[in-house]
Amino acid sequence: MNLLSRLDPRSGLRYVLILQFAIAGVLVAADVFGVIPSPFKQRVELPTGPISPGDQRREYRTDRSDPSLLPQDGPLDVPIPEAFSNRLDFTVQDVEGLGRVLLLSGQIEVDDSFRFASFLSDMQEKPDLVALHSPGGVVSEALSIGKQVRDAELSTAVLAGAMCVSSCPYILAGGEERVVSLRGIVGMHQHYYEQPRLIPVVFAVEGIQKGQGETMQHLIDMGVDPALMLYSLNTPPEEIYALIEEELVDTRISTEIVD
Template sequence: MTIGQWLRSVLLVQVLIAVVLLVTDIEARWRFDRWFDQPGPTGPVSPGDQVRRYDPTRPRPQFTNPGNGPEINLPDDLPPRLEFTMQQDAELGALLMMNGAITGGDADRFEAYLADLEDMPDAVALNSPGGIVDEALAVGRLVREASLDTLILPGMACLSSCPYVLAAGVERRVSRTGAVGLHQHYYETPGYMPVFFAVEDIQRGQGETMGYLIEMGVDPGVMVHGLTTPPNDIYVLVESELLESRLATGMSD
């Protein structure tokens, strides 16, 4: 075989590999979209029936029951990034409310917000569909540095990466009519790039997250529920899982 023929053969093999990878990626996305369109279970969760469809736009997911909670003003629509407001409750005291998705720059904004407060809040109440994992870890570390408690109030949801902020509270109380949920981390990859090329980064990210949970005094085994739940679903933790993992140090009505 001449050098020219050898080069043409190598080029042909590369083209075939590229075609196979592209077809595989398109097929996977098609199957994912078809599966996503299928209706999922709705309504409140119970042990063994804890996976629900993940809708980051819904202020109050269907699997939460507001109950009789404190009079807290919540936005009608979840903000596209974290919003910080101070609210007063007769029983809970001064609450720093975090509403909205967790996006780039939120940790810096939160640090600046804390620096401008004259008095520190009694606790941080979370109402978030989650977002960027690294940003959630950074926000959580600021919560722990400030020695703040974290709360999930009745009817509120803390999903996806939000539980990592919850984990940062010195004390972590979750309402029995709130919701804390986990799922697989989402990593953006180019349309032509199969996921296995990102495995190293994914494993590194999961290792950092597990280390963070250990740092906060939470059993990293709680991540199992997230790792086995697709990113378009959410696994809602029940009371025993919250307490045994110490993601919650106590429950409230």
């Protein structure tokens, strides 16, 4: 009787299961504690200052807007907060040449889509434009707000001095017309999708894929080229990839470019 015939297949399966649990434990620990030590991963110093073609990656910040990304010349279309609030703020302004502008500024948090729906329904006059200035946040909330914008047949904009990054472009996509200023920033990166902690890795991956499918379907429904997601998927979450004019137009995330 040779060695292979003496091996109990149940023993081999037990070792495979132990290995799987060990790998899952490492991944869960990384999720809970936020780190996996790696001698191969080195911090890359990102450039600062205004973007240019081929030089479009910058550090992702949620605590404040980063004026170094934006051209410094020229007046702002609407007043832009210097720091992002910890959830969306809604303010209405009458702006010459733009009409009644509803500015959504700040991080996108849980229940902000409900708050937006309530604010919009309480407005006596429908806004002429929904302007955005946000570092992003909860993807599902951004998708919901974007759908509400489209249902209300509103136009969206990223005006001079404003940023719309991370999940914020999914709100921008909701506009029937989508105006982007060359003195504003629209940026993408990999998203975190809401997942319960301490679940099997296979289910976490399944949830991430489902979330990516929902965002792609949203873009398709809004008339935006889902190829926009390539800029998201290829950019680490700690960075932002700022789209240049050609990319904004080609993906149709912008239907009109202004100075």
